[in-house]
Amino acid sequence: MENEKALKNLLDFLKHPSVSATGEGVRDTALWLKDFMRDLGINAWIEETPGHPVVYGEANNGGDKTLLVYNHYDVQPVDPLNEWKYDPFSATVKDNYIYARGASDNKGTLMARLMAFSRYKGKLNFKFVFEGEEEIGSINLHHFVDRNKDRLKADAVIMEGAGLDTKGRPMIVLGVKGLVYVEIRVRTGERDVHSSNAPIVYNPVWRLVEILNSIYDGEKVKIKGFYDEIEPISKDVEELLDKYDVDVEELRKSLGAYALKHKERKEVVKALFTEPTCNIDGIYSGYIGKGSKTIVPSHVYVKMDFRLVPKQDPKKIFNELVEHVKRIDPKVEIIDMGLEKPVRTSPKTKVARAMISSAKEVYKVEPVVIPNSAGTQPMGIFYDLGIDEIVSAIGAGTSSSNAHAPNENITVDNYYKAIEHALKFYEEFERIK
Amino acid sequence: MENEKALKNLLDFLKHPSVSATGEGVRDTALWLKDFMRDLGINAWIEETPGHPVVYGEANNGGDKTLLVYNHYDVQPVDPLNEWKYDPFSATVKDNYIYARGASDNKGTLMARLMAFSRYKGKLNFKFVFEGEEEIGSINLHHFVDRNKDRLKADAVIMEGAGLDTKGRPMIVLGVKGLVYVEIRVRTGERDVHSSNAPIVYNPVWRLVEILNSIYDGEKVKIKGFYDEIEPISKDVEELLDKYDVDVEELRKSLGAYALKHKERKEVVKALFTEPTCNIDGIYSGYIGKGSKTIVPSHVYVKMDFRLVPKQDPKKIFNELVEHVKRIDPKVEIIDMGLEKPVRTSPKTKVARAMISSAKEVYKVEPVVIPNSAGTQPMGIFYDLGIDEIVSAIGAGTSSSNAHAPNENITVDNYYKAIEHALKFYEEFERIK
Structure with a gap:
């Protein structure tokens, strides 16, 4: 009733x-x-x-x-x-x-x-x-x-x-993990030009590749102080992770991934819940249709999210990211699309x-x-x-x-x-x- | 009549x-x-x-x-x-x-x-x-x-x-300059997944950034033998270049470029007609719409053209590029979209x-x-x-x-x-x- x-x-x-x-x-x-x-x-x-x-x-x-x-x-x-x-x-x-x-x-x-x-x-x-x-x-x-x-x-x-x-x-x-979501935009000209001009005009994508490569090396985030304030994993947390059961192969299949970064349950669980990330959500520049078109694009943008773990500070990390990128090229735009605390x-x-x-x-x-x-x-x-x-x-x-x-x-x-x-x-x- | x-x-x-x-x-x-x-x-x-x-x-x-x-x-x-x-x-x-x-x-x-x-x-x-x-x-x-x-x-x-x-x-x-036009494709999974999985799944864009960074450092192409067979600039060619008049500032404006790589007429002309290039024509991955979406994309592709000067061999350079990329990741696809001799x-x-x-x-x-x-x-x-x-x-x-x-x-x-x-x-x- x-x-x-x-x-x-x-x-x-x-x-x-x-x-x-x-x-x-x-x-x-x-x-x-x-x-x-x-x-x-x-x-x-x-x-x-x-x-x-x-x-x-x-x-x-x-x-x-x-x-x-x-x-x-x-x-x-x-x-x-x-x-x-x-x-x-x-x-x-x-x-x-x-x-x-x-x-x-x-x-x-x-x-x-x-x-x-x-x-x-x-x-x-x-x-x-x-x-x-x-x-x-x-x-x-x-x-x-x-x-x-x-x-x-x-x-x-x-x-x-x-x-x-x-x-x-x-x-x-x-x-929860925290979040820093940004869009990075590089623009080197008013319009796309024929790629025969590649010897003399700057290509924004190469500049972005340089920037991305300076931010993350495939294993570690290279922004100043990124890892400094991470709270050590407590015994309590470790116990919870030990208890968390997941079939790695089943998880891989459910994600449709060809491979996972880790093979052992313990590593997978540790990475998933205790590691901060630096992820690219999307990137666009120039001609992306069928076949070929020979241009130097005028601009490129990339969307990125960083997931943070306690006690990383999203504002501090966003500011360090801006500093980091501006040191490479002060004209690059970095847009704050959302900051959340872990x-x-x-x-x-x-x-x-x-x-x-x-x-x-x-x-x-x-x-x-x-x-x-x-x-x-x-x-x-x-x-x-x-x-x-x-x-x-x-x-x-x-x-x-x-x-x-x-x-x-x-x-x-x-x-x-x-x-x-x-x-x-x-x-x-x-x-x- | x-x-x-x-x-x-x-x-x-x-x-x-x-x-x-x-x-x-x-x-x-x-x-x-x-x-x-x-x-x-x-x-x-x-x-x-x-x-x-x-x-x-x-x-x-x-x-x-x-x-x-x-x-x-x-x-x-x-x-x-x-x-x-x-x-x-x-x-x-x-x-x-x-x-x-x-x-x-x-x-x-x-x-x-x-x-x-x-x-x-x-x-x-x-x-x-x-x-x-x-x-x-x-x-x-x-x-x-x-x-x-x-x-x-x-x-x-x-x-x-x-x-x-x-x-x-x-x-x-x-x-004419020669050409090697390629599309490079990296795929790490069957579908995009939520970016909370970034600690455990591979992001194809990071892999591509690594590859691109290994191909070109912003000044030089790092593919084996890329510059080896370039014909020295003859006296005849040098004379033609000396005579070629171009107003660098006017050229910059006509291209809509914020800056050119060179300031002097001589450097611009030399670059334009005698330097090979490594250019990105377009790149795409993941979410590129308005606002933010938190995903790890399943694939990325980039379109690139290399302009070649005499006597660079497009077939040889294409093959070296394939070798180069496969050494980093044998699963990456490199598609020949056009080879032309200089x-x-x-x-x-x-x-x-x-x-x-x-x-x-x-x-x-x-x-x-x-x-x-x-x-x-x-x-x-x-x-x-x-x-x-x-x-x-x-x-x-x-x-x-x-x-x-x-x-x-x-x-x-x-x-x-x-x-x-x-x-x-x-x-x-x-x-x-």
């Missing part, structure tokens, strides 16, 4: 389109969510940003501890629409599956946490930050956070949930211990605990508020949930389990010393 | 579309040209190739010397069509200008040579090779040449004309002397003589027949002729001058000892 109502609430939520990339339905969904939270007894309101609004809510239950719940109510675009079995905003339930854009990422998780809140009888205080721009890079979240620093004080944060692994085990991710929460913190024990109790298996994701979430923005207990867990999605793809789905059972887990976690977190 | 007829013949020719890239009108034009040549008393026929046909013709006037005349009857595509003032195949004459696709490149020159032939009364023998694929890289010319080695014997070759410079002086180009005809040869003196006589100015172009034409294919007197000259085009662009044109006067020059050249070449 309680579950049926929880399902109905989720379906209502999923029927509200909220595509942040296009703006479709975003404000309507925010208003609906705010009203829905008020009906649950949460003191909720809309917080404007230069982009889509944040739906913010507070519930004071009179306890000593406060939990900040972060989720996003926006979703990815639905194209290619013709590959969907059901209308992506019809929220169709079929054979125990809920099909809808946002079912897994992450309206299911958001609603599960609210449903758990509505069942919760304890003294834990809540703050809810539901943003509307996660799928477009959380570009304005900092506006809201910056002007609400005092209001957002909390003992711990739970981020968008990590879901279940291929074996159905709940994943608990204790941190975060790692100790498995000994209250939030981690409560999350692990509640997961065990609800799912009846050992959860998969990862010291930090190999990717990035905007945890750093909360870390900067002085909160050092942040985890990503409690999600209804799995690797077959088709997040960001057609036919996004979760099972009804996984949704109910996520409610159960959230409730159990609230209770244990309140209790834990 | 004679000129009026010559103009009518050119306009007829220009009204025949012959776009080799699409095939539009190519065979019709070849058949028309063959018949036209027969009407002039040339023994002409169609020579099939795996692509568009060659129109070949012979005229034996009973002398000791034979001139091989090379031109192409195909033209570039016409897009963007809406930028043309007149239909590109209407061959509109307006204020002394002939507007048509191919007017300058190079139906005007081809017809001028035929018109000069029709007026010629001497004993010089002629062979005409008019190909239909120059604008798509002369990809099948060698099929025709290979099976007609004996038939094509000649004392000299005149190539597609070099036209007039910005001051109206006829240009005589005594050779050629340089001595200014002391009969063909050069006859071309220079006839140009002086017709244009009443000192012609601009260049030891070889900074670019490439398929001269090497004739050089390989044992003909070492090859020049590119007699053209009706100028730098305002818009070759390969909308509103391609020549002036009626420049067309008539080209006929006059060709005729004078035939006469002098027959006479010269």
